[in-house]
Amino acid sequence: MADGSILLIQVLNGVQYGLLLFLVASGLTLIFGIMGVINLAHGSFYMMGAYIAFSLTELLGNFWLAILIGIPLSVAIGLGLELLLFRRLYRRDHLYQVLLTYGLILIMEEMRSLLVGDDVHGIAIPALFDVSIRLTDTLSYPVYRLLMSAICLVMAGLMALVIQRTRFGMTIRAGADNREMVELLGIDIGLVYRIVFAAGVALAAFAGMIAAPVASVYPGMGNQILIVSFVVVVIGGIGSVKGAFLGSLLIGLADTFGQVLAPQAAGMTVYMLMAGVLLWRPAGLFGRA
Amino acid sequence: MASPTPIPRALLLIGLAALALYPIAGDVFYVQLFAKIMIFAIFAMSLDLLVGFTGLISFGHAAFFGLGAYTLMVLSPEYTAASLWLSLPLAVAVAAMAALIIGALVLRTSGVYFIMVTLAFAQMLYYFAVQSKVLGGSDGAYIYVKPDAAILGWRPFDLGNRVHFYYLVLALMIGTYALLRTVLRSLFGRVILGIRANEQRMRALGYPVFRYKLAAFALAGGLAGLAGYLEAAQYGYVNPEFFGWQESGSVLMMVILGGIGSLFGPILGAFALTLLQDFLSDEAIFHGFHKHWLLPMGIFIILAVLLLPRGIGGFALGLGRRAPEIADD
Amino acid sequence: MTEPILRVSGLSKQFGGLAAVSDVSLELRRGEVHAVIGPNGAGKTTLINMLSGDLAPSAGAIRFEDREIAGLSADRIARLGIGRSYQKVNIFPDFTLLENCRLAAQARLPSSLRFFRPALDHAALIEGATRALRLVGLEAPWDRLAGRVSHGEQRQLEIAMTLATEPKVLLLDEPLAGMGAEESQRMVALIARLAESHAVLLVEHDMDAVFSVARLLTVMVNGRVLERGAPIAIRESPAVQQAYLGTAEPDS
Numbered sequence: 117m118a119d120g121s122i123l124l125i126q127v128l129n130g131v132q133y134g135l136l137l138f139l140v141a142s143g144l145t146l147i148f149g150i151m152g153v154i155n156l157a158h159g160s161f162y163m164m165g166a167y168i169a170f171s172l173t174e175l176l177g178n179f180w181l182a183i184l185i186g187i188p189l190s191v192a193i194g195l196g197l198e199l200l201l202f203r204r205l206y207r208r209d210h211l212y213q214v215l216l217t218y219g220l221i222l223i224m225e226e227m228r229s230l231l232v233g234d235d236v237h238g239i240a241i242p243a244l245f246d247v248s249i250r251l252t253d254t255l256s257y258p259v260y261r262l263l264m265s266a267i268c269l270v271m272a273g274l275m276a277l278v279i280q281r282t283r284f285g286m287t288i289r290a291g292a293d294n295r296e297m298v299e300l301l302g303i304d305i306g307l308v309y310r311i312v313f314a315a316g317v318a319l320a321a322f323a324g325m326i327a328a329p330v331a332s333v334y335p336g337m338g339n340q341i342l343i344v345s346f347v348v349v350v351i352g353g354i355g356s357v358k359g360a361f362l363g364s365l366l367i368g369l370a371d372t373f374g375q376v377l378a379p380q381a382a383g384m385t386v387y388m389l390m391a392g393v394l395l396w397r398p399a400g401l402f403g404r405a
Numbered sequence: 406m407a408s409p410t411p412i413p414r415a416l417l418l419i420g421l422a423a424l425a426l427y428p429i430a431g432d433v434f435y436v437q438l439f440a441k442i443m444i445f446a447i448f449a450m451s452l453d454l455l456v457g458f459t460g461l462i463s464f465g466h467a468a469f470f471g472l473g474a475y476t477l478m479v480l481s482p483e484y485t486a487a488s489l490w491l492s493l494p495l496a497v498a499v500a501a502m503a504a505l506i507i508g509a510l511v512l513r514t515s516g517v518y519f520i521m522v523t524l525a526f527a528q529m530l531y532y533f534a535v536q537s538k539v540l541g542g543s544d545g546a547y548i549y550v551k552p553d554a555a556i557l558g559w560r561p562f563d564l565g566n567r568v569h570f571y572y573l574v575l576a577l578m579i580g581t582y583a584l585l586r587t588v589l590r591s592l593f594g595r596v597i598l599g600i601r602a603n604e605q606r607m608r609a610l611g612y613p614v615f616r617y618k619l620a621a622f623a624l625a626g627g628l629a630g631l632a633g634y635l636e637a638a639q640y641g642y643v644n645p646e647f648f649g650w651q652e653s654g655s656v657l658m659m660v661i662l663g664g665i666g667s668l669f670g671p672i673l674g675a676f677a678l679t680l681l682q683d684f685l686s687d688e689a690i691f692h693g694f695h696k697h698w699l700l701p702m703g704i705f706i707i708l709a710v711l712l713l714p715r716g717i718g719g720f721a722l723g724l725g726r727r728a729p730e731i732a733d734d
Numbered sequence: 735m736t737e738p739i740l741r742v743s744g745l746s747k748q749f750g751g752l753a754a755v756s757d758v759s760l761e762l763r764r765g766e767v768h769a770v771i772g773p774n775g776a777g778k779t780t781l782i783n784m785l786s787g788d789l790a791p792s793a794g795a796i797r798f799e800d801r802e803i804a805g806l807s808a809d810r811i812a813r814l815g816i817g818r819s820y821q822k823v824n825i826f827p828d829f830t831l832l833e834n835c836r837l838a839a840q841a842r843l844p845s846s847l848r849f850f851r852p853a854l855d856h857a858a859l860i861e862g863a864t865r866a867l868r869l870v871g872l873e874a875p876w877d878r879l880a881g882r883v884s885h886g887e888q889r890q891l892e893i894a895m896t897l898a899t900e901p902k903v904l905l906l907d908e909p910l911a912g913m914g915a916e917e918s919q920r921m922v923a924l925i926a927r928l929a930e931s932h933a934v935l936l937v938e939h940d941m942d943a944v945f946s947v948a949r950l951l952t953v954m955v956n957g958r959v960l961e962r963g964a965p966i967a968i969r970e971s972p973a974v975q976q977a978y979l980g981t982a983e984p985d986s
Contacts, residue, residue: 214657223699223707226697339650390525592840595836610809
């Protein structure tokens with residue numbers, strides 16, 4: 117039965133990674149789907165969240181308090197960036213969006229370097245959750261990881277609720293489908309954009325915050341997750357939150373199992389999966405060609 | 406119809422003359438720096454073929470740059486020099502073949518998907534290089550001896566000599582420019598320009614668009630491999646960062662900032678960006694802050710995008726998004 | 735009566751629950767203009783899109799010469815000899831008039847994977863382009879930018895490009911849209927000339943033009959063929975008049 121529990125652990129790890137990835141990738145896919153903006157700096161928001169969590173935890177001594185303050189802080193930063201930069205990108209060529217958000221990555225990396233330095237940091241798992249739960253006689257699993265998955269699932273549920281059941285969600289779905297039409301209907305599309313963008317930033321930052329105790333806080337963490345998020349969006353289809361969810365889980369599991377089953381190809385499984393999906397569906401699983 | 410402005414031509418020729426004459430009296434440090442810039446100019450021109458002339462925004466062009474570099478490394482075991490005449494064409498061929506294969510996959514996508522997918526493939530190669538013991542892993546590997554230019558015992562030049570290397574790179578840069586100019590004037594070039602202008606109409610006219618995009622992708626990949634080969638030869642060192650997205654981002658910046666739709670735009674972009682980087686990271690000028698040169702660089706990029714919609718080349722020479730001067734010849 | 739060069743049978747297109755085109759059949763013959771008319775939303779553009787390969791049919795067959803072409807890609811269909819002009823001008827605005835047509839003519843070559851000889855050296859292509867330009871009545875100089883000429887001239891260019899590919903069948907999608915009286919007359923004369931050596935399918939709202947140049951009319955309503963016949967018969971048909979609610983289509 118040892119095999120079974122190891123399998124279970126890998127599945128739990130894969131799902132946890134996938135769910136975390138979903139928080140980041142969903143923001144990315146919405147920002148592209150609704151506003152038509154390709155945001156290379158999205159990974160930097162993840163990093164920003166992690167470093168905010170670290171700094172505030174150091175300052176305040178409490179991880180949850182840090183998150184509580186960190187989220188509105190991230191939203192504020194997101195709104196500020198939207199005002200300053202992103203709103204100029206809505207009608208631009210992809211080329212300029214790529215360039216501008218690339219410049220933003222550089223700036224955010226250096227700001228972090230100046231403000232917090234380049235060291236790798238860790239955040240202690242909050243004592244209450246720093247335990248492991250018994251799965252079988254021989255194997256136990258960290259409760260904090262289960263908590264992370266639970267939180268991400270709740271967030272996913274909330275998103276699904278908002279998107280499927282509220283008027284605002286309807287506007288989002290319509291906007292992803294046909295931006296011009298939504299504008300012509302007289303809806304203040306600027307407000308919609310602002311909210312979606314701020315939400316995207318907040319989600320990515322939040323993901324960085326809750327992942328920090330487990331994944332540690334280090335320069336370059338944003339870049340890694342950005343690229344994998346791109347793969348998720350490509351697999352799932354641009355603008356599709358459902359696709360992002362499915363894609364994230366697929367990637368999470370593929371990466372986790374890939375590392376265990378074929379360590380030589382570790383890191384590459386994700387791309388091979390992407391290549392496979394693209395051969396079959398060039399617009400992603402739920403994307404529109 | 407205005408003929409292509411003669412002023413830029415004159416400027417170009419002056420610049421070329423300056424480049425050709427510099428090593429005679431110039432500082433060795435700058436000889437090396439300019440050689441590096443010209444290598445990037447080749448890299449940038451190859452990407453411009455895709456971005457500026459075919460309308461394909463690739464964020465993974467470093468994949469082919471890296472392949473050219475690693476090919477040289479593989480062909481230069483321990484203390485033996487690879488033959489320039491064998492290793493260089495081979496590096497270009499390897500890069501072009503890889504571009505053919507990767508292109509066959511990624512060109513099935515378009516728009517944002519294409520951008521992301523090209524990035525992802527370059528990342529795949531990055532991870533492959535990091536994992537690979539043979540290739541030196543994340544530390545990379547050294548090329549102890551520069552490629553040997555000997556043909557049947559006669560050595561026309563020595564790549565270990567900085568000035569010789571400089572002239573080789575200059576010749577290759579001019580050659581790349583000439584090749585691309587010829588290709589863009591050819592039947593193939595017209596198709597490429599047409600695809601960028603109105604891909605749907607090209608299909609409606611009867612063009613099987615995919616194969617032309619693939620050919621452009623392979624050509625661009627091969628030239629990027631050439632640049633990678635030269636970069637590896639210059640510094641005698643390769644590492645997985647050659648495949649990295651910062652590399653892809655850098656060269657894309659050079660193309661965009663230099664001005665798309667012209668061939669010397671990327672050359673200008675390569676000079677501007679590298680010299681800027683060199684300036685910003687100069688310890689003597691910026692003291693403690695020089696380590697954070699990416700910050701002013703990032704700000705510069707953002708300002709340039711917001712204020713100069715047509716890039717430096719476009720701004721300086723009044724080129725718009727019109728068909729480039731080649732069309733009017 | 736000559737053999738039909740294009741035979742459409744039972745062509746349909748569904749968009750989800752909406753049947754844009756249902757069970758449409760028609761034939762095109764060389765030497766005649768077959769016009770397709772109908773109120774807005776009748777499915778005329780969808781029909782043309784299926785014939786040109788811009789849309790794949792949900793059902794039905796399209797036979798061109800001896801070959802089944804339904805569902806083939808737009809570029810294959812174009813290469814087989816079916817040319818199409820667009821309702822919304824679909825040219826290369828940044829290229830010259832000559833280059834627009836030269837590029838179109840070049841599409842006829844078996845392969846453009848030629849990298850070294852300058853395109854302008856291929857004299858045959860330039861001849862083909864100038865021939866097409868003259869045919870539609872576009873005057874030299876042809877090195878004017880396509881984006882800068884008048885709307886009427888752009889429409890002429892639109893047709894010239896299609897002609898430069900030397901098609902056997904011409905699918906003309908509202909070529910008179912947005913044209914003044916004089917330009918329209920010239921265009922109608924052009925269409926009549928072209929019909930002598932091509933099979934022409936004309937989708938149009940301008941009834942005067944249609945009645946003066948078409949040999950056969952197919953009336954479409956709600957995606958289906960309502961009636962087919964000679965212009966006079968159609969004009970008198972009560973069913974057709976009813977479909978148009980008794981009002982003549984306004985000249986565009």
